[in-house]
Amino acid sequence: MVKTKNIQNASDSLWEKCERCSEFEFMQTLARNSYLCQHCGHYYDMPALSRLKQIFQNKFEKITLPLENDILICSGEGTISGSQVVLIAISHIGELQIEHLDSFLITIQHAIAVRMPLIVISSGMNHSKSKISLSYIAQIAIEMNFHKQMNLLQISVLTDGNMTDSLSAIFPLGDLTLVEWEAEDNRLTTPLDAFVDRYVLRHEIPVLIGQLLSWSSENK
Template identity: 30%
Template sequence: MNWLTNLVRPKFQQLVRTRDVPDNLWTKCPACGHMIFHKELDKNARLCSHCGHHMRLPVERRLAMLFDNGEFERIELPKVPLDPLKFRDEKRYTDRLKDAQSKTGEKDAIIVAHGRMGGINTVVAAFNFAFMGGSMGPAVGEGLVAAAELAVLQEAPLIVIPASGGARMQEGILSLMQMPRTTIAVDKVKEKGLPYFVLLTDPTTGGVSASFAMLGDVTLAEPGAVIGFAGARVIETTIRETLPEGFQRAEYLLDHGMVDMVVPRHEVRDTLIRLIDLLMNPRQSAIVLPLPAPGRPDGAPEVPPPPGPGVQPPPPAEAAGPEPTSGG
């Protein structure tokens, strides 16, 4: 046994050997370019610690941030045909679905959950952008309809958090039909007198933004989120003009009245709870005073002025005698 070969050499090799470093330990911020350690990024809810840029947040993490103590229950969504059009481009649509399902562990691009926010029963429908870009097809439409029906059943507010590239092209006209379906579902919630909130996240585009995403009683958005229908390059090519800086960003839409509030991610939960409490538990903001009765300003009945000197007050009606009759 050669101790130099079997003992000393392996020790030196361990000292000089290049270690394999996983690729997912550091994330580069797309806004400022800083490298952020993955644990620091996850601890800060995927916000850049240097510039505050809001990166995309996994849907399960977002739901845990919203509900009390991170506790919620998911509902089983209705089943739909997987490939109604037998669509195929570079690969079969069914194969694309299987790939997305294996990567995300979800059946489709939407999750419907219910629980308590600020002690109030709340229903949340959140999109998963990692599932085929959060595209909307019949499965997503069924999920939104189920969320609206559950909100009506529980008499609870409905919160929708879209993150989508629009309608799913592999399902053609069936995906476009989800636009009126989801609009009708939202109307049922409003007809019941329940509040409907929308939290726009990056990105919200296409048929999603052209339907239920813009119908909220109160519409919130995360800072820097891309919100619009067609892409900026498509618009510039169509109108042959340069778009203004910040076009289709949440702050631009806030300035032009399309969004009610732009709320940082750490403040979303408190803001939604405050809005839910205001709309679900209305109460008078001040003491209501009774209006004064006609007459004196203080509401007291009018009192006739005292008679002047030498003027006899008229007798009471009950003390007056019978009217004199003329003699014959």
């Protein structure tokens, strides 16, 4: 581990400062450790492409999206515990744009076309300042419902514990809702917890998703 005092003139492209403990992490080390601070255990915001690599263990086929920036949004098709699934990962987006919704809609339609379960991992979208038409958002809800009517599992993983600012505020949640949380978090029970099936640590997410897919397959 590298302490802050040992870093001088650190390049922004090589090092990242933890917002919790203020220590610096080497970017390559962060990537290898699923963007977990080695000093305090804080979760850095994980790039969308890195999410897919983590869940699919680097074996997946990317879905072509309008946005080429796979740090913010990335979709792919791959296998988890023997089940073929479609997954979209959404990193934290400052302001909701039409291209973001297009990417989400394309991913849902792809899952419908190939008749596969859909997994949505989201850090949330800031829609308070968005000028996106509600009718466009309604179209996404319709497609999500159509996918669900095909008896295909939907899993939502919210990586922002503040659900009021998360993707769930404007889009329907899946059949199962997981919230990624840090071991040090002291969560209070609130009415919003009724929407959460389970709080889970980052490194446990791939295994838990695999278990849920296996359970769903066995109970069809």
